[in-house]
Amino acid sequence: MFHTTIQPRVSETDGVGHINNTTIPVWFEAAREPIFRLFMPNLSFNDWRMIIVNMNVDYLAQVYYGKPVEIVTWVKKIGNTSFVLEEELTQEGRTCAKGTATYINFNQTTQKPEPIPPDLRSQLKQHQKQR
Numbered sequence: 717m718f719h720t721t722i723q724p725r726v727s728e729t730d731g732v733g734h735i736n737n738t739t740i741p742v743w744f745e746a747a748r749e750p751i752f753r754l755f756m757p758n759l760s761f762n763d764w765r766m767i768i769v770n771m772n773v774d775y776l777a778q779v780y781y782g783k784p785v786e787i788v789t790w791v792k793k794i795g796n797t798s799f800v801l802e803e804e805l806t807q808e809g810r811t812c813a814k815g816t817a818t819y820i821n822f823n824q825t826t827q828k829p830e831p832i833p834p835d836l837r838s839q840l841k842q843h844q845k846q847r
Contacts, residue, residue: 720747
């Protein structure tokens, strides 16, 4: 599992006083950087292999400015060319949002998905949640 701390910004706060719902998917993506680095260690867009094909977010409680949030990201499922991530955002011990994201290992040159190589599959397995 990966743990990321994010400090909410004033600009992310909406007119009703909580963090805008459009911000949460952006924070979830920011918390995926360690997984991006597994596939593209230098994060070069020339070598980019991870293409998102599905994302879902459940909003469970409001998130507020001035209090850090913790995001935990783990691998839920690994397929042949794709994998599913689960994410959970908490603030002050309260779960505020949960989500999933499905990525495919994509070859930009051929414009086709490719099997996840064994070494990457092994690294992804290290980040599966123990149930």
